Amino acid sequence: MKLTIVAATGGIGRLLLGQALAAGHEVTAVARRPEAVTPSPGQVVAADLASDDPEVLIPAVAGADAVLSALGGHSRQDTDVAAHGTETILAAMRATGVRRIVVVSAAPLGTIASPARPRPPRHDPGDSFAMRHVMGPTIKAVLRGHYADLARMEDSLRASGQEWTIVRPPRLTNGPLTASYRTAHGRNLPRGTSVSRADVAHYMLHAVEDPASVGETIGIAR
Template sequence: MRITVFGATGGIGGHVVRQALDAGHKVTAVVRTSSAFELEHPSLEVVRVPGLDAAEPLREAIDGSAAVISGVGPRGRKDGPVASRSTKSILTAMEAAGVRRFVAVSAAPLGPVPPDESFLNRRVLLPLINAFAADVYADLRVMEADIRNSATDWTILRPPKLNNKDLTGRYRTMVGGTVTRGYLISRADVAHLMLAVLDDQSTVAQPVGVAY
């Protein structure tokens, strides 16, 4: 399968690129012209763009792909509406290229609170997290709304707090919901799931919660 990966220099996107190549996929990695990207592989094409704010430069990277994966997101609270702005351009480019399968990463606090969630998570941690990163989650809500309203066959992954530990391939998922007492997951395992759901029809037009 040929896959176009946005956010290829980021923590999740970088893992997606490497894992996809290891699995035998052909990968087009979209990176900013100002970003360093040194990975080389016979099945890897690197497309450099000035930014992700305009759709037309992105279409070339998407043409001929079977799916698009986006690990694009803010690196911090002061980055502004990175996710929604970039995703809008990606969706427009996908429509122009006639590519439908789209997998993007969001965040667990945007999902529903499970009825059996712990008191600590429900009453203390989640309200604190939502208040602390209100701008980030507002951006992600706009992004999710645009994805849901698009013509793509989309899946949105909602992980909790991310870390840089190794790939395990072992985690819990909840299609359409949030993993109960899910506090952590590695970026490598989020990337693993992003690739795993590409051929899983049960995840189309669904958010998917994921955590250890």
């Protein structure tokens, strides 16, 4: 396949790039710092999706079978990177006729309010008592701006008319690729407290070719 990987130097993005190349895919990488992209794909496009216009992405997206995005803020002050960047990606996809997109979000997003979902469910059916009443509220308070950004990103995808998949991992680790993770449609995983970035990348590549994941949010965990 011909894939476009956005945020290709990030924790998940660089693993996506390596796994996609190892699987024999033709890859175009998008990154703010193209000199940091490794391993080297067929093409690298420099773009800062916090500010750039869709035209910058058109050469990267044109002709792709799918776009995989690992966009997200690097700090608590980055509260619009995922939403703005995904709007930019979607505009470039519409301009080039590309339909398929797989993105990374986060496990708590099912219960986070957004402009399009002002009254989300209070609890995710896969969350434990501790996650619902102790850890969850604390995490949401600390990462309020980050989650609001991801919630707006998810709104844009649902309204886009594209063939999207949203992957919602819990706490990310630097553990190895195991390919033995669990997934669930539309909810989190019971006792699913963590997952490696390598396994998230592995699932994203799988999801690209899985029609059952189109238009779905997918929980993933060990």
